[in-house]
Each structure stands twice: as C-alpha cells, then as structure tokens.
Amino acid sequence: MIACLRLLSALCLAALLAACASSPSSSLGELPRTPDASIEQLLEQASTSKTPEKAALLRLSAADLAYRQKDNVRAARILEQVQLDTLKPAQQVYASTLAAELAITRNQPKAALSALSHPSLARLNEMPQDLQARTRSVRAAALEADGQTLAAAQERVALAPLLTGNAASANHEAIWNLVAALPTDQLQGAGAGNDVMAGWTSLALAVKSAGTLEQQQAAIETWRSQHADHPAAVQLPVPLIKLKELASQPLTKIALLLPQEGPLASVAKALRDGFMAAHFQAQQAGQKPPQVQVFDSSRLTSLDDFYRQAQAAGVQLVVGPLEKPLVKQLAARPQLPITTLALNYSDAGQNGPAQLFQFGLAAEDEAREVSRRARADGMRRAVALVPSGEWGDRVLKAFRQDWEANGGTLIAAEHVAQPVALAQQIADLFQLRQSEGRAKSLQSTVGGNVSAQPSRRQDIDFIFLAATPQQAQQIKPTLNFQYAGDVPVYATSNVYSASGDVNQYNDMNGIRFCETPWLLDSGNSLRQQVVQQWPQAAGSLGRLYAMGVDAYSLAPRLGQLKALPDNRVEGLSGSLSMNPNQRVERQLPWAEFAGGQVKRLPDTPR
Template structure:
C-alpha cells in the first residue's frame, strides 16, 4: 500500500511539474516551478527521475523552495548538486539567478556578480516576464553592491516596461537615487540619447546644474515639458517632489564672518576671495546673488552682539566663523537667531543647534575617502603611517572606524616623527626584523654564513599614508629599500604640494592620493579666472579658494541638503553631501604620481 502511495505521489509530482513548467522553446528548455510539495518530496523524486534534466528541474525547484523559506544554507547545498553546464539556457539562467540571490544573502556581491556573468544570461529577454523581473532585480542589486551605480540604473531601466503600479514606482525611485549619485562627467555620455536612461541622465544633469532651489524647480519643470512621455514626468521621485515642495524665503543678504587679523588671517583671505569670486561669477551669469556684508571675527567681543547687529542689518545667513573655539561656542547654543554655515567643525560628537551647519576641509573626510577607494579596489588588509600628535590620531581613528566597519582589517599602525626612525618603523610594520632574526638563527645553527635576503610579511594589501610631501619623499624610497616598494600606497591630499616640483613627484612615484577637484581638474573656467587674479590659488592654497567658492554654492542650498540627504553638490572642494549632524562631508577625486607628473584616475564609485 505504501509503495502504491509513493508511486501515486511521484506521478502527481511529475504531472504537476510538467503542468507548471514553461517551455519558451526547445532550445531554451523548461523553467522549474515550485509545486505544492515539500522539499523532501522534490528531492526524493529527483533521485528516482528517469532523465538528468528532470532530476535537475526537481532539484532547482527544491533549492528555490528552500530559499523562499529562508533556509539559505540548505538551498545552497541543493543547488551545488545541480550540474550547471549540463542544463539548458533557461535552467542555467534560473540557477545563476538563485546563486546570485544566495550570494547576496551572505553579503558576497562579487560572487553574485560572477554567478550573473554566465553566457546564458544573453537569452534572458526570451524568458517569461516574471523570470526577467527576478533576474534583472537581483542583477541591479548586485551591480550597486559592487560599486557600479550607473550599470545598476541601466539594468533597472530594462525593468521599467515589465513593472506596474507600486513596483514600477519603487523601481523608478531606485533608478533616480542611483543616477543622482553619479558624477556629471559620466552622465554627459548618456544624456544625448533618446531612451529611458538618457531621460534620467538629463534630469539629473538639470538638477545638478541649477544653483538654487528655485532654479532647480524651474529646471525640473522645463525637463518635464521636454520629456512628457518619460516615467519620471508622470511621477517624480519622492526626493524631487520634496524639492518642489521646499518653500524658502529668497536669500538676499549674507554676513561673511572671517578673521582679518591673527594666525588665520591668510587662510581667511583665501576663503573670502574664493567666496567673492563665486559671487561675481553669479552676477556675470545674470543671476541675482545675495548681497555680502563682511564682518571681522578677530575683533568680536560677543557672539550675541554680533547676531543682534546682523539681524538689525537684514542678514538671513551667516557664513563663518572660521576659528574652532567660536564654532564650539556656537555648537553649545540651544538655538541661533540666524542660520549659520560655520567654516570649521566643533568637537566630534558635539551636536549643535538646528540652525548650525558646519563645513571644512576635514582630514577625516579624506581618511574615509581612502577607505572607500581601497575597498572599491578590492583591498582587505591595511597598515597605516600617520604623523605623531593629535592630528595624526584623528586621521587614523577616522580611517580605522570606516575601514573596519566595512569589513577591512588594520594590521598595524606607526606614528612617524623623526626621519632617523623611519626605516626602523617601516621595518617593524613589515616584520623585517623577525626575518633578519631567523637568518641569524639559521647561521648559528649551520655554523657558517648563509646567503639570505630578508623577506617582509606578505599579508599587507596596501598602506594608508597621511603625511606631508617631505615625509612622503622619505617614506616611498624607504619602502623600496625595505623590500616593500610593490605595496600600494593610498594617501590623503597632504602628500601633494601642487608645486609642480618634478623631482619631488618622482620620489613619490606610484603613490595614489585623493585631492580636491580644484587641484586635479585644472580646466575649470572659474579656477582659471581666479588664478589670473590670485596666482597662489594654483598651489596648495587653491584648496581654500575652492572651499570659499563651495561655501557660496552651499549657502542657498542648506535646506535642500537637509531635506534631501541623498542629494549631492558637485563642488570644487569635493562632491558635497550633508550627514545627520548637519556637517558637510566631501568625496574626492583621485590621482597618482607617475614619471614626475600626476595622472588623474577614475573616480571612486559611490
């Protein structure tokens, strides 16, 4: 009786699978479908199947059912029993899709990308829509996780005609978030076409190219009129709806609060000149920028008195102060009478009033940028060289936190100080002294001279370097001398003097570093205009001119960045965004020293 029941069950399963299977064409093969059966029943039937194809279909169904029941480990074990290369294309696509989903559940995006690189994916468009949706959805997620946002957006654009209702809206929102985070130069290549992606690219460029919220609203309206048939014209992404709803009083007067005397006067002068250059450019472009009133923070006797005076003169936004003690005082206020963009940062963890925003050339941003870039390049194990002192401690802490939070390992760190100790410190980083000790021990054992070249540890993927150009000039040759010249070095901008010193650049050959767009993209028209009036802006001081220009760009858009934290401003000091503490953070472009010159590198994927 039991044998009869088993036979009946097997026949029912086979019939149900045949009824549920899809056969787009004989060359594609059938797609497995999960029947109304348990995993155990499917696997039992697979062991008694008459053909390998039928057994594979049953096992694929069992693996898929286990995945849907969130038993991912079992799903992976079952999938391993399916001979992928013996399947027909439809089944290969199904298996590759499931393998990618399982890899993503284990946080292994590179393995997922490998699974979706199978040649059978070329025939995805021949499969039923539900399978296309499933495969393209996981492919988009995999591409994004692997740092390919534009490719992920293009994959989602392929999904657009397959989706309806809430699913279509969610997909469009995801496309917008990916495209909005893409640098302008990459969007330019896409915006000239006529397909859906070209429309998304041109919308992003329209929003990025507008300077104020009002200009962005006008740009969106103009885009919708030109792209009436585009999905985003019918339903704007939520972030753009919020942008259109933002109502703010036009910004007509700014107080620029900077020291005109003291140690920071030179820094303040560069910031002021950059700020005013951006103001002049806005006037030349036919805009109506706010009027600027300059106040001397080095003569302040009371912040309260300053704000009363600024209010009385009609100031709507304060840009400054630069001095850290004054910024810390502002951060301690429960609220401020006027919205303020400070040009420095208060202490880490100090939460300021809601009217206070903070912007500066923080070395911590650059440490996080190094972490982001090294991670994108596939690095895992790092060592660090940073200066002794409070600044080096802060930079190392920022790097360590970001690096380890994202799965990296910091094996060791050295705080560099005197050049005479540098060789010893690098030797300790790379454990060369242990190697020399082993050679001496071997010599004493064999009782004679042993020809042995010291060998360094081999588990270091790269060096994180925060150092001056002069320190860098000593460090790179020392690495070569200590048998570590082939280890990649990723540095903050502090290693680059922008002096044009060919000999210095040669000593740094191979070092990769991040820096401001101002110094790495010399073709910017505003930079060229500023340098004609202030030649020193072509050197390292250019970072401050860039910051001043970006402060002017940020002034009317603080409310926008606060309301739309995923938005970015492509500035000259970096790609700017706002974190939850209303601090402006920068992402930076990259370059490499090579042959006495610097060579621009592709940007880090966002």
C-alpha cells in the same frame, strides 16, 4: 544596504502570493498556494504528502511564510530541504527567487545573483506577473548592492510595468536614484535599444550638465517638453520636485560668521578673503549675488543672540562659524532658526539638526581619497605611516575604514614620532630584521662569510603616508635605504609645501599625493586675481583661500546637493559632494614628485 532592503520589502508586498494559486501552464508547473496554515502544519502535511511535487510545494509555502514572518534562518533551513532540480520551471523560479531574497537579508548580493542565474529564469516572462515582479525586484536589489548601478536601473525599468500603487511609486523613485548616481560617461549611450531607459539617462545627463538651480530647472523643462509621454515627465521624481521648490526661493542675504581676533584670526582672514573674492567676481560678471554681512564670532557672547540679530537683518543663510566648539554647540541643538554652513566639523557621530551643513578641509577626506586612488590603481595590501597623536589617529582610522570596507587589507601601521626611531619602524614594517637574522643564522651554520642582502617582505602593494614635508624628506630616503624604495607611496596633501623647493621635492621623488585644484591648477582666473593681491595664497595657505571660494559656491547650492546627493560642485578645494549626514566631502586631483618637479597625474576614475 538598509535602503535596498526597505525598498525590496515594499515592492515584494505588492507582488507576493495573491495570484500564485493558478498554474501558469502544465509544462511550467503549479506554484505554491497562499497558505492558510502555520509553518508547522505545512511541514507536517509535506512529510505525509503522497507525491514529491506536492511535498515540495508545501515546503516552499512554509519557507516563504517563514521569510514573510522574518524568520530567515528557519526559511533558509526549510528551503534547503527542497531539491531544486526535481522541480518544474515555475517552481524553480519561485525557489530561486526566495533563495535570492534570503541572500539579500544576509547582505550577500553575489549569492543572490547566483541564485537568480538558474536556467529556469530564462522563462521568467512566461510566469504570472506577481512572480515576475517579485523576481525582478530582488534582482534589482542584488545588482544595486553589488555595485552594478546601471544594470539595477535597467532591471527596475523592466519591472515598472508590473507594478501599481505604492510599489510603482517606490520603483519610480528608485530608478531616478540609480540613474542619478551614474557618472556622466556611463550615462552616455546607456539607454540604447530601450526608449524608456534612454529617457531616464538623458534626464540625468540634463540635470548633471546644468550648474545653477535655474539652469537645472530650464534643462528639466526642456527635457519634459521633448519626452512628454515618459514616466518621469508624467511624474517628476521627488528630488526634482524639491529642486523646483528651491529655485523659487532665491538667496538674497548671507551672514559670514568668522573670528577677527584670537588664534584662528589668520585662518579666518584667508577664508574671508577667498569668500569675498568669489563674491566680487560674481558681481563683475553681471550676476546678482546675495548681500554679505560679516559678523565677528570672536566677540560672540551667545549663539541665540547672534541668530536673533541675523534674523532681524533678513539673513537667509549663515556661513560659519569656524571654531570647533561653536560647531559642536550647533550640532547639539535639535534645530536652528537659519540654515547654517559651518566651516568646520563637529565630532564624528554628532550629526546635528536638519538646518546644519558642515564643510572643511578634513584630513579624513584625503585619507579616503588615497584609499580610492590606490584601489583604482589595483592595490590591495597596504601598510601605513602616520604621525603620533590625535590627528594621525583620525587619519589612520578614516583610511582603514574605507580601505577595508572596499576589500583592501591593512597589514600594519606605524605612528611616527621621533626621527631617530624611523629606520627601525620601517624595518619592522617590512620585516627586514627577520631577513638579517636568517642571514646570520646561515653564516653560523655553514661557517665563514655568506653574501646575503636583506630582503623585505613582498606582500605589500603600497604605503599610505600622512606626514609633513620635513617628515617625508626623511621617510622616502629611509625607504630607499631599507630596500623598500620600489614600494609605491600614496600621501595626503600634508607632504606638499607648494614652496617650489627643488631639493625638498627631490628628496620625495616618486611620492604620489592628492592636493587641491587651487595648488595644482594655477590657470584659474579667480586664483590668479587672488594671488596677485595676496601672494601668500600661492603657497600652502592657498588651501584656505580655496575653501573660502568654495564656501561661496556652496552657499546657494546646499538644498540642491541635499536633494541630489550625486550632484557635485567642481570647486577649488576639490570636487565637492554632500553625504547623508550633510557633511561636504572632497575628492581631490593627484600629482607626483618627479625630478624635482610636481607632475600632475590623471584624475581618479569615479
């Protein structure tokens, strides 16, 4: 939203009131003039004006001046005094545009779009160019803020010919950011009937379809040769220029920094084996992968000493460390001497230096994935069951934030600790005791026995579950017993042991859960090679092998993902993308326990 406002302000400065003194035509009406008076003076003149039209023009000028002075409350109050239906078309467009701009400052994109739906906007193309630019700018910002990305891009393409200088450059970059954010299925055919828009979407498709930096460069150059006169061919968007710079700096040496001793040694071994398996596969495929030098973080005495040693060895990228205290130390530094992909996350809100990227199997990613999936399935009201303790608190917080930010309601949450309390906790969630109480009250009122089955509350669409397989084995039957067996359950990967235990899976029948591609899609050739050598990788430990493989895939593409945040790496631990804080986020496929088996579900739409 802040980015929208900044861009809108930049574009509006180029299109404000410089040419508004002229009247488009007698039928359209005169536009407000650039004021050389204060707001108070304009309002005073309006109050003594001889004609309603002159008074309205003066009030519009005063409202606009207040908006440009960032006194938005006063601007809105003045604008309310202007009767829109009494104005001529040009004045109506002007007033509607200002109303939309004010709505955007209040983070109300729908109100902005409503203001821009006034019938007078049908004559926008008859207005002076600066007013057209101003109106299209705010409409584009409102569409983007409302999630209508394709429509926002189309609006900015229509806006482009009206702009010059810095405003034109800002709009050019905004078009690329919008089309790059569109999923592939929306890009296909999105530019039909508009050659310029079609060029933008075909460029985005070309970049998304290519995998490596080298392939992306080739795709961009091919596109430029086929669209030589297109605005994006004349001036490549800045992220694509950055890609070109990255391609000229190939990665030749990586330091893999993992503990070989201590409590994390077994985790580190799985990560290292996955990482090196991907490295050897690249060699076998005839590629020229970077050299990998392994360092033992459990023997580390100083991060400064390590980086000096790595620099002396010609290392260009560090993968690791795994230990959270070390990652927090790195995140606290103003800068790092070598770009680093940490295999864990620092504390929330601790973003770190520009050279630090962070990747891990974060439970928060899975909580957000549950939110996305339930939303896509039409769910709106949730209850949550999470473990007691810090881990459960983090997962619940991530789910709640994403769920409520996207319009969902979390009705209640319970922290599961003792199995003996589980039945009572579920009964409380579904208000079963109130139902039983009503039945007993009815019995005492009418006398004798009354046949009344307890009923649960009916305003719960689904349950968000974060639990171990053992906990889930107790929870699902308890839900059935407590008359809530028909409520859908969406769970994180913690419920899946990958053990093949049919009895365990039967106890969790109907639970939907997100999981890594590694454990759901056994046909991957690299996975098969790893499992053949390390059979334990077929079980829950496989998630760590997958993370190691994906760390290797991410290593040469960190700059690419930073330059193109909407690009993804389709990995074995999930579909990977980079957020603005340079943390890798995962989106996961889905499965369901059904008849003692694990049934793969269609992926969540993006």
